Amino acid sequence: MNSQPTVFIVDDDPAMRDSLGFLIGSVGRKVEAYDSAEAFLEAYDNERPGCIVLDVRMPGLSGLELMEKLQEDRFAPPVLLVTGHGDIPMAVRALKAGAFDFIEKPFSDQLLLERIQQALQQDDQDRASERNRAEIERRAERLTAREREVFELVVAGNANKVVATELGLSQKTVEVHRAHVMEKMRAESFADLVKMAVVLEVTGPPRSTE
Amino acid sequence: MTGDRASVPAGRPTARRHEAPGDAVDRVLRVDIPLPLALDAPPEALVEAILRDGIVGSADPSFAVLFGCSPSKTIEGRRLADLEGFWMTKAPERLVELASRGFEDREIFLSEIDASGEHRTKRVRLKAEIDDEGLHALWCFERDVAVNGAVPPPMSAEEERRITVARAARLTALDEMTSGIAHELNQPLAAIVNYANGCIRRLERDGVNDRALNDALESIVVQSRRAAEIVRLMRSCTRRTADKREPHSLSTILRSAIDFAAAPLERASVHVETHFVDGHDEVVIDSGQITQVTIHLLNNAVDALETLPEGRTRTIRVETRIARDESSRPMVEVDVVDSANGLSDVDAPRIFEPFYTTRDHGLGLGLTASRAIIESHGGQLRLCRKDASSSETRFRFTLPLRQPPSTP
Numbered sequence: 001m002n003s004q005p006t007v008f009i010v011d012d013d014p015a016m017r018d019s020l021g022f023l024i025g026s027v028g029r030k031v032e033a034y035d036s037a038e039a040f041l042e043a044y045d046n047e048r049p050g051c052i053v054l055d056v057r058m059p060g061l062s063g064l065e066l067m068e069k070l071q072e073d074r075f076a077p078p079v080l081l082v083t084g085h086g087d088i089p090m091a092v093r094a095l096k097a098g099a100f101d102f103i104e105k106p107f108s109d110q111l112l113l114e115r116i117q118q119a120l121q122q123d124d125q126d127r128a129s130e131r132n133r134a135e136i137e138r139r140a141e142r143l144t145a146r147e148r149e150v151f152e153l154v155v156a157g158n159a160n161k162v163v164a165t166e167l168g169l170s171q172k173t174v175e176v177h178r179a180h181v182m183e184k185m186r187a188e189s190f191a192d193l194v195k196m197a198v199v200l201e202v203t204g205p206p207r208s209t210e
Numbered sequence: 211m212t213g214d215r216a217s218v219p220a221g222r223p224t225a226r227r228h229e230a231p232g233d234a235v236d237r238v239l240r241v242d243i244p245l246p247l248a249l250d251a252p253p254e255a256l257v258e259a260i261l262r263d264g265i266v267g268s269a270d271p272s273f274a275v276l277f278g279c280s281p282s283k284t285i286e287g288r289r290l291a292d293l294e295g296f297w298m299t300k301a302p303e304r305l306v307e308l309a310s311r312g313f314e315d316r317e318i319f320l321s322e323i324d325a326s327g328e329h330r331t332k333r334v335r336l337k338a339e340i341d342d343e344g345l346h347a348l349w350c351f352e353r354d355v356a357v358n359g360a361v362p363p364p365m366s367a368e369e370e371r372r373i374t375v376a377r378a379a380r381l382t383a384l385d386e387m388t389s390g391i392a393h394e395l396n397q398p399l400a401a402i403v404n405y406a407n408g409c410i411r412r413l414e415r416d417g418v419n420d421r422a423l424n425d426a427l428e429s430i431v432v433q434s435r436r437a438a439e440i441v442r443l444m445r446s447c448t449r450r451t452a453d454k455r456e457p458h459s460l461s462t463i464l465r466s467a468i469d470f471a472a473a474p475l476e477r478a479s480v481h482v483e484t485h486f487v488d489g490h491d492e493v494v495i496d497s498g499q500i501t502q503v504t505i506h507l508l509n510n511a512v513d514a515l516e517t518l519p520e521g522r523t524r525t526i527r528v529e530t531r532i533a534r535d536e537s538s539r540p541m542v543e544v545d546v547v548d549s550a551n552g553l554s555d556v557d558a559p560r561i562f563e564p565f566y567t568t569r570d571h572g573l574g575l576g577l578t579a580s581r582a583i584i585e586s587h588g589g590q591l592r593l594c595r596k597d598a599s600s601s602e603t604r605f606r607f608t609l610p611l612r613q614p615p616s617t618p
Contacts, residue, residue, distance in 0.1 A: 015397065022404065023411070026409075027415070109403070
């Protein structure tokens with residue numbers, strides 16, 4: 001619904017905030033600016049794609065503290081932290097706290113815009129894989145308990161015969177379940193099904209020796 | 211004593227070598243270090259001069275060389291301040307040269323006959339240091355080493371400690387100024403660069419092809435960056451470089467800081483309670499700097515408590531505990547808590563801003579500098595948010611706990 005990503009600027013200094021908006025807007029990006037971490041959180045909606053350009057030093061909730069809060073949300077957009085020049089300890093802390101990157105002030109516009117571009121790409125990818133995962137999960141929910149078992153065993157690399165023995169079923173029945181699994185998961189190939197299992201973090205028992 | 215050397219134009223012509231603009235900036239700033247050193251004399255030489263009212267009475271030849279005079283020129287009868295100025299314009303090259311020869315620090319002696327006719331010899335320490343920011347020089351006048359030929363008794367440990375703290379205080383004061391100015395200037399400069407770059411991109415986007423306009427905008431960017439660079443260099447020149455980090459028990463440092471603040475504490479009838487963690491609380495710190503930070507927090511608390519009416523309990527609690535930071539490093543947490551009425555909601559969010567002060571004295575840079583010190587040690591300094599029921603003010607700083615060497 002919101003295809004155009006937004007660059008969220010959070011900075012308490014009005015001149016920095018406005019000038020950043022002006023610069024980022026000049027390459028046609030959609031920009032929203034907030035004068036504090038609190039104001040940003042107030043308006044925050046994790047369904048909106050974008051990235052956050054965040055001043056590390058702010059009165060009230062600091063940039064790092066805001067990051068800590070966002071860390072809890074896996075849908076949170078990537079954060080570019082703006083630090084003072086030579087503030088290496090702060091930069092290290094930012095990266096450890098999960099920042100996408102940090103930029104030293106005053107920065108080159110080229111560098112800033114590139115980083116924003118990369119952060120937006122990252123966000124796009126994250127959202128795509130998140131959507132993909134949600135879709136696969138939705139499909140997996142439609143499997144019956146028996147089908148789920150067969151699914152887990154086959155993606156672990158077990159032959160139908162082994163699965164049959166394991167579950168006390170005939171090989172024929174296993175084949176039928178397996179076909180249902182393929183259909184419900186909309187897997188085009190066995191490799192496809194294994195990929196979905198990886199996304200779902202389904203791990204069956206290791207392949208038995210035949 | 212430094213006169214208005216800061217106004218030396220950056221673009222002063224020089225025959226020595228071709229200089230990039232950055233070099234010139236660099237040179238002016240280095241020249242402006244009030245602590246020059248240049249020693250053509252062999253390092254082990256004793257450099258000595260006798261001054262009367264700031265005028266050189268007699269000097270040994272190496273002193274003349276040190277102060278930029280060729281041995282053939284007479285140095286006697288000249289004002290030290292003039293020589294220094296003369297000499298300082300040459301200082302940076304010499305510093306580089308000295309540094310390349312592994313120069314670290316050395317002492318010179320200045321003898322002066324003061325107004326009362328006493329002949330004092332001062333020990334002056336010259337120190338050059340190189341770090342990744344470039345070269346720094348320090349020049350510290352130390353105490354009299356002799357008065358009328360008599361050598362004063364050796365310093366007591368207490369006296370030495372006082373001198374260390376006093377030196378840290380001076381350096382901190384200078385650092386406070388420059389870091390405050392640097393921050394305040396960097397913000398508008400960065401904004402100017404953003405606006406100008408935004409204009410360039412918008413003109414390009416809209417297909418406006420005005421060469422002169424574009425050039426002017428580019429110049430705004432270049433000149434603002436140049437200003438920012440000057441600010442940065444100014445900062446790196448005054449930054450504390452005599453940073454001596456050693457393992458210390460934090461509680462020992464805190465106790466000595468409380469001792470130092472004894473006079474103001476007593477004057478304001480403030481009682482200090484300490485609750486220190488038992489056992490291992492070793493941190494690798496510059497003890498002078500951390501003492502400074504602690505004294506600053508104590509003084510802040512005293513100022514707040516002094517506003518309380520007579521009869522109210524005036525207590526400061528200093529507490530330590532072991533905690534982990536956001537990347538699970540073990541830290542020592544130090545809380546300085548006062549029982550005053552707490553900071554107002556207006557002041558609380560702003561107290562770390564440079565030049566923000568709630569007192570009628572002071573520059574409003576103490577907390578800014580304290581925070582810089584703590585962060586340079588890998589810790590954090592913050593004001594803990596008070597809960598509604600409590601009227602206390604709690605500042606907390608953290609320092610990485612020293613890992614015992616035996617840890618695998």
